[in-house]
Amino acid sequence: MKKKDEQIQFEQDLVSDVKNDFAKRQAERKNYERQWQLNMNFVMGNQYCVLNDFNELENYGKQYFWQEREIYNHIATIIENRIAKLCKIRPTLNVAPSSGSEKDIGTAKISRKILNTLEHNLRLSEKIAQATNWSEICGTSFYKIVWNSEIGSIVGLDYDGKCIRDGEVDISVCSPFEIYPDNNMADGIDSLESIIHAKPYKVSQIERIWNVRVEPEDIDVLTLNNQSLAGGLGYTASVSKVISEKAKDSAIVIERYEAPSSKYPNGRVVIVAGNKLLGVQELPYKNKTDGERGFPFVRQCSIAQVGNFWGNSIVERLIPIQRSYNAIKNRKHEFLNRIALGILTVEDGSVDVDNLEDEGLSPGKVLVYRQGSTPPTIMQTNQMPSAFEKEEENLLSEFVQVSGINDANLTSTISSANISGVALEIMVEQENERLSATADQVKYAVVEIGKQILRLYKQFASQKRLGKIEDNNGHIELFYWNSSDISSDDVVLDTTNEIGETLVQKRNMIFELLKAGLLQDENGKLDSAMKKKTLEMIGFGTWQDVNDLTELHNKRAGKENLDFLKGQTDDVLEIDDHKVHINSHTAFLLSQDILNSENGKQIAQNIMEHIEKHKKFLSGGEANE
Template identity: 45%
Template structure:
């Protein structure tokens, strides 16, 4: 690579980045305004230049308290969306037994990787950004220095994942709907120069890096009260440089795409896109987008915060003007003739109980001005604005205050209101599910690309057992990750438990005699979340666990203490789900016949004693 070529690349990246900064500026202004209102700095406004400026008081006595409903709305929405954690599985490439087996192994590998990366925490952080700014992003890459150390300074590597704020993402087309619709994306952020030296091995001189930080904003309260709140304000990062990474998708002249990394005039890296993370072995941009609400024809999504800002401003104004009116009623407004009293003394001390008010002889005595009462329009407007919060945000009083609107509300009506709230959030919840699925697909594709060496993974199996699985890239034949559960907001655990109880009351879980077997009882309590509720169920779990252990063995032997019904069901389930072949399947079928023979032998004495019992009863 010649010097002229490097300089051309650096100049092109810097010119491209400057153009994208200007194109994205209006969206960044809105994000900063959203974050200020979320943190409580609600006496600010956006200037035409894109800066956020504080709004000053008009009068020293003006009430400027903040009644922050936006933070409560965001926290409630995020609490509901954090329950959305879909169960994912890998769909086999075909119905062949080998593909089915490798798909099950890939599902185990995926679950182990998600536990190690703590994908739940990633989704929580990403949802926070999407709820406040409208969009959050995830970066899924490969860390060559992660994993076990193979030799001196050489590691096996592993997948790495992180949450990327929208402030760091610059698409080439602001009107593209998804990441896949963009031809290139730039990620820019301030990074310490020592970290750049460690990662890229090149020295970069520090530069002035404008970043967004927190500072204190004194917004005040009223006559004498003041309150200090955090606000988002530009600041300067020390000993750092702006790291610009430009990802370009493959094209006819660049079939593997392009990745150029520049920092303060230094080309740190130039080459192809590093990851085969797309469909059918294609190289794609390693970012995953999660929106709160989609803006049609726009790359960045919308947030309920920006919709709630006008209502929040009006609510603060109504509450503060109401309190100012009440201050006038309680403290009073006095009319005094000029020169009749000592104004300074009256202004400092007021009219205290028992005070002797001296005024000039012949003058009009001071009097209190009748201010009337607080107009009812304040209460009406306050209630209307609270209702406006509910309509805009989709978060009702039931969700925010965790109590029913009316004490006389029936359980059916309360359940209908809760379902309506969940329906409003189901769209945002679906975007969380899609992001979790795309994260899983990227993880599997990176393991398929880089996991050529044999690896060990700790897998949490059933009944709390932990197993070690040895695998490599050849064990991942499919990266088609699908959902195995419905939207968690539309089918909550409480709803599923109520349905199970209703099925039990209807007798659909019992046999012809109206009884439940031990196996059915064990599964019923496990579905309700009480799998280890009592000692009998604990014993059933031990039997099932022992039977599952026997499924992995080549020799089977009946124990006299076995619960033959539980063992037979576990063996049949393994036979149908895992589809073993050859001699192992034949031995397992014979073992199941032994359990069923033991069940029949146990039931035979009971049947033989029944006629004798009836005969003795008849004789008596």
């Protein structure tokens, strides 16, 4: 009984500690959160809002009924252009072998195939685009990489008849509103002592996942709402705004991840919802270098800030320009309203002023004024001051200078002036250079995701699995693998600057390489493999696949190499491409792992005898006599 009471007290103290820690981090992060909400509102079109003295978001209305309050949203266009360019990045993840041995090179190829398979299964490109949306607007986004034992292939049934699955890596995108670091000035996730992931769940969902019933609580969640905040003289317009609402039948699940320490060598995860402890355990994933345990999160920034955990967004720099641009455009329309409608001057008591205010000066109107008084006249209005036009052009130029987006629709300089093709190309290069820093942040995040994926499979994928990979030409390749096939997690990128590279530019570059003779062999000819690769690069890979026998022979030779390790020796066929087989078997034989393995000398002898049979075929003799 005493132990039970101590356990209950321990859980209560732990829950209280986590909730107090969470409340403290909420208060510390409030300033960042309000800025993110302001950014989201400006992108959505709600641009008549400010942060007041209490750091709360509030909207302000018209000062006069005739005031123009339209919104000319250039921020949304700039963000859409940036996201469109960044979404061109499709990093191809590769794995560098841990050594030059044939075995390590082979396992590195398996690791690369695993990553390519996961890229399709996990819809990695879609998640990168989703995270890029968050990071471009708020400055920071996060990926959460975990092992989900409830997905994957069915391997059996338990005693209750429920399916047992082999599990798969599961990647989800977390908005910055869900992440609470212990230090907002940290350089990155690895510099943190602990990190909290807080997310609202339905109470029924909490009970299903953790088998604990919790009471619903008031949770502030962000949602969209339409409100009449814009408009002008005689009309109103509604815009979407980001507001905070209370979620129903929900509770917030707080996951606090603690880094390994002397007290907890493998770290600790504490999960709390309401006033209940859902779980406490050591960090479950060996997702860091040398099998160390760490946080299952990857950070992606738009613009990294020195000495700050949170990235910066280009929206923050554009908000003052956008406010000024809305003001100058609206003042111009107010001026035009005065010219179009006119300002009527009347002598006091000479006309029915109420009638004029209600009906105005309609065409054909009979205007009655007092005899002997001065007739009503339209006040003379000056022409539009040139300062308005000049300021509008200056603001458009500032949009370009601050954002780095040289959009022809955004500035009149490109469309109105005679600019040479060289000048336009320089402008595009400058724009790409401005985006390259953000593009690098995306690539760094993807590389870290690839490393954590391989480390999780090395930890959990003990059974043989069937992998399937589809190339750009629609061909399917099947392969078996398990955790022992992953010997390296040194993920690298096989990619260039895709932001400024179009398909036409890529084709022209390949044609220039062909003209220069850099792709031909010593005889000045394209071999079969290079011809296939060239056609793939220019987008016509399927033409060469019809007669691509070299790749098939390479695969057969690779299968024979694996059979040698099993003590089996395949017959040499007359249809074999003997040069391809000899090269493949020789490279396999030169691997240092052959002689160091069990029965290595016998395996080497079998390979050399097999190579001799291929050489006999080349010389015209019978190999299998």
